[in-house]
Amino acid sequence: MTIGLRCVACGRTYDIGDRAWRCSCGGLFKLEGTALFAAAGAGSDRPWSLWRYRSSLPIFGSRDRWEQISLGEGSTPIVQDSPGVLLKLDFLMPTLSFKDRGSVVLVSAASELGVRQMVADSSGNAGVSIAAYGARAGIETEVFVPASTSPSKVFQLEAYGAVVRRITGSRDDAAAAAISRLEQTGAFYASHIYNPFFHHGTKTFAFECYEQLAGRMPDAVVIPAGNGTLLLGAALGFAELVDAGLLDRPPRLFAVQAANCSPIAKARGAHVSGSTETAAEGIAIQNPPRLEEMMRAIETTGGDLLLVDEESILRARTALLARGIDVEPTAAAGYAALDGWDSDELGTVLVALTGAGIKTPHAP
Ligand SMILES: [Zn+2]
Structure with missing residues (x-):
């Protein structure tokens, strides 16, 4: 097919x-x-990168071109935090966030389609990642970010040679500006939200969990969710593992949002402020286009929404540092969501740590 x-x-x-x-x-x-996941098996010559799963990635055209764009992303470590709590250090990536899983697939597809110019919008990390792979593929990249984006992410974007457009207003305003730019220029939309190639990259998160844990999956997986690029990819990957007959059921997927900005809570009828005031800038998204799919991912797996307040995010970041792990506040939000985790009821858990600490420097 x-x-x-x-x-x-x-x-x-x-x-x-x-x-x-x-x-x-x-x-x-x-x-x-796309083809379903096929287990690597003993004696496999598959590389320890995303390309380990190339048979189930949406590769078309010249496979060599795709592998030339790869930076060896993926195969991030899983470490034990405490009994029953695992952390997947998914920020250990070429641009220091999990987004590289999606970007390498999306940009390789764009390159294969002959794209010369692309536009993206981002709260920071996705744009940085698209910019890096855009540079590698020789595609001119223009990235729209909210003016409030961490300066370190803007420096990273510019360092990769992207044209950066800082937009006054929210993350949604940055997206609207990018879309209007597309309409003017006819550029390719390298969107980690709309373009499903991205989710077929992030689904490798689930495949790695399966292989690294030798099929002994945690009962639950906790993922910070703004536009849901990792949540939806994980849901897709675990569903493919079930379809391939390798898992009886997916782990329960828990989405983490900031109490100050939770479109899932709002969709469920809770009274929420509607602000985007949170230190977890990667999940400061008021209107994610794939909200319904995100809610379906948590509901069909028996998961839930976990809300974290600002104080607990900062506390979690400090707690992780004391354990030798430096992540940005968005990633710390996932760890903060373990406060009050009832392991009798919810069982074992794996938390995705999504972005490195250097993305958002610590206060001096
Ligand atoms: Zn339609």
Whole structure:
């Protein structure tokens, strides 16, 4: 089956060469035609990187080109924090966030399509990651970020040669500016939210958990969720492992959001402030386009939403530092969500640590 795009709202299909970023009905895309996970097995010559899973990645065209763009991303360590609590250090990546899983797949696809110019919008880490792989693939990259983005992320973007557009307003305003730029220029939209190639990169998080833990999965996986790029990728990866007959069921997926900014709580009818005032800038998203899919991912796996307040995020960051692990506040939010974790009821847990501490420097 060839790889193609299908609108989740109306079912219309598109060729990937069309470069459409959403359906004419406004619906979002998913990818079709990718193969299921195949276990590596003994004596495998597969590399210890994302390309270990190349048979289930949406690769088309020249495989050599894809592997030339790879920076060996993936295969991040899983360490034990305490009995029943595992941490996956998913910030140990070429640009220091998990986003490299998605970017390498998305940018390789863009390169294969002959893209010369691309536009992205980001709260920081996704843009940095797209910029790095854009540089590697020789694609001109323009990134729209909220003006409040950490200066260190803006420096990282500029260092990779991206054109940076700082937009006054929220993360949603940055997205609107990027979309209007696309309409003016006809550039490729390298969106980690809309483009489903990205989620087929982040699904390798689940494959790695499966292989590194020799199939003995934790009962729950905790993931900070703004636009849900890791949550949705993990849900996809675990679902593919179930479909391949390797897991009986996926772990329960728990999404972590800041109490100050939780679109999931809002969609469930809770009264929320609607602000984006949180130190966890990577999840300061008011209106994630894939909100329904994110809610389905936690509900169908028996997971839930976990809310964390600002004080607990900063406390968790300090607690991790005392254990030798330096992450940015967004990643610390995931660890903060373990406060009050009832292991009798919820069992063992793995927390995704998503971005490195240097992304958001500590106060002097
Ligand atoms: Zn549609």
